[in-house]
Amino acid sequence: MVLTLLGFGMVIAFMTLIMMKRLSPLVALVLVPIIFALIGGFHAGMGDMMLDGLRKIAPTGVMLMFAILYFGVMIDAGLFDPIVGRILRIVKGDPLRIVVGTTVLALMISLDGDGSTTYMIVVASMLPLYRRLKMNALNMTCLAMLSSGVMNLTPWGGPTARAASALHVDPADVFVPLVPAMGASILAILALSVYLGLRERRRLGKVTLPGMSAGSYDEETVRNLPAMEVDEELRRPKLLWVNAGLTLVLMISLVMGVLPLPVLFMIGFAVALLINYPDLAEQRRRVAHHAGNVLSVVALIFAAGIFTGILSGTGMVEAMSRSLLAIIPDAMGPYLAVITAVVSMPFTFFMSNDAFYFGVLPILSEAAQGYGISPVEMARASLIGQPVHLLSPLVPSTYLLVGMAAVDFGDHQRFTLKWAVLVCLVMMFAGLALSLFPLYGAAA
Known part of the structure; x- marks a missing residue:
């Protein structure tokens, strides 16, 4: 007691x-x-x-450290700029469409059963857009997490495998009948995304420029929308497809389990930094620039190990x-x-x-x-x-x-x-x- x-x-x-x-x-x-x-x-x-507790959590802490550094380098290099620009043209400055699109993206990526991968891709792709339009990022974190929580019930996800192993039953017998109930939950999440999106639309309205109609989004309009503070000297547009290919290879390797996750992200970060910023001084600046994010997350992870x-x-x-x-x-x-x-x-x-x-x-x-x-x-x-x-x-x-x-x-x-x-x-x-x-x- x-x-x-x-x-x-x-x-x-x-x-x-x-x-x-x-x-x-x-x-x-x-x-x-x-x-x-x-x-x-x-x-x-x-x-x-x-x-x-620290020993058990250490591999996760290392993985998150290098994952944040990797995606930080990719954001600096502009890998996600075309995605943001295309989404802006599709959503036409409508927060409702952005929030619903975030949910659909999270649901699709969550099929791999790994919440960390889902969060990294969703946040890296969508956060610049949320910041650009001054939207509430809590909508994004909420919907990404709920999507991962439901889609992680696949047999290759952790919870279903644990439940089946603990009770000595076939994971397929647990999962297959559960699919319709998961479908109901997905519909609930999509309905929630509509509600949250409408709430953001009421708060912000549709983002348009003076003299431009909501339906007249083109390249010039997108370029002139409120933008994040970025250093154009860090952008590497000529390496866009190289960075995209590296990221795709990394994601495939994660799903296939080619190497442990911490090792994959350590290698990916090293390669990304070398390709995009071969100058040694700039490499140091990139690491120092993202050190704050890394420290805040990894420190929490190791503190959770004590808990x-x-x-x-x-x-x-x-x-x-x-x-x-x-x-x-x-x-x-x-x-x-x-x-x-x-x-x-x-x-x-x-x-x-x-x-x-x-x-x-x-x-x-x-x-x-x-x-x-x-x-x-x-x-x-x-x-x-x-x-x-x-x-x-x-x-x-x-x-x-x-x-x-x-x-x-x-x-x-x-x-x-x-x-x-x-x-x-x-x-x-x-x-x-x-x-x-x-x-x-x-x-x-």
């Missing part, structure tokens, strides 16, 4: 402090777990716990899961599938996917079998909370998203949480309607 109270107290204190902006996420991730570990009397082994190391090493995660399971009364047993779907939102927010799927889900599934609820049905129900899971401070890719988009982590959480819960509920009710898991299980 003490560990349970410490665990929930630590997470709640952390979330309260950053969402109320009493502490920065970096400071809270380091100090809050240390304070709670000391309160729990774990001072003797605290150092080893933190180092263990997760203490949370796991003290046994708080295990105590939290067992205590939550213990409070479910026997009368609620027949509803275990729905209960699993609902609690997957807070469970995967407070703990890692590994802790939930390999620690909590098997216990829930074993109890559910007594009410005629099969393991495959429990596996499907357990996936419902993934859009909320990505808002967790324990998810490294979320730091990449907010870091690249230059938005505050707490602002992103406050803006996105209600929409993430809504998408989860849409998926849950669609799952119930399609009989993917039962509302009420009869005793076996």
Whole structure:
């Protein structure tokens, strides 16, 4: 009980402090777990716990560091300028079209099952456009994250593979029936993008120049639209196709798993820097220019390693899961599938996917079998909370998203949480309607 109270107290204190902006996420991730570990009397082994957490998170931190540097160089070189210009002509300065287009792009890229790749491509492609038209970047981070949360349920994505492995069922049996429910969630995300886009349109209107109509966008109009501050001397238009080819090769290598992600981005960054800026002094300036973004994201990643190391090493995660399971009364047993779907939102927010799927889900599934609820049905129900899971401070890719988009982590959480819960509920009710898991299980 003490560990349970410490665990929930630590997470709640952390979330309260950053969402109320009493502490920065970096400071809270380091100090809050240390304070709670000391309160729990774990001072003797605290150092080893933190180092263990740092070891586990180190490859992710290295990957994000060089990913930010790589895409920073590509933005400097102007790789995404043609994309932004073409989108401007298509959307004709309409924020609604831009927001919907962001969502469609994120949904398509998310098919690879890797949230980090989705965020890097979406933000690198769309952020210049949002800044150029002075749009709220939280719309972009919200919709990109929700899209990734739903599309990551593919068999090659992490959650489905974990759920299937934990319950020893075929991933295809979990995923294929889930597709229509995912479709309902996608429609909900697209509807949300329309709503947010209309809200931006009301705030900004359609961006037009004096004397130009909304339908008269041409090359000259696009060039004269409010632009970001860029250094034209850094642009490398003659290397556009070289940079595009390098990026395509890098993305294909990521999907195919040719090399570990950190290594791929280290190589990609080195090659990109050498091709675009062969002058040694300019290479140093490019690294120094992006050092602020890199430091802010990577520092958060390693701080999160301390948080997760203490949370796991003290046994708080295990105590939290067992205590939550213990409070479910026997009368609620027949509803275990729905209960699993609902609690997957807070469970995967407070703990890692590994802790939930390999620690909590098997216990829930074993109890559910007594009410005629099969393991495959429990596996499907357990996936419902993934859009909320990505808002967790324990998810490294979320730091990449907010870091690249230059938005505050707490602002992103406050803006996105209600929409993430809504998408989860849409998926849950669609799952119930399609009989993917039962509302009420009869005793076996």
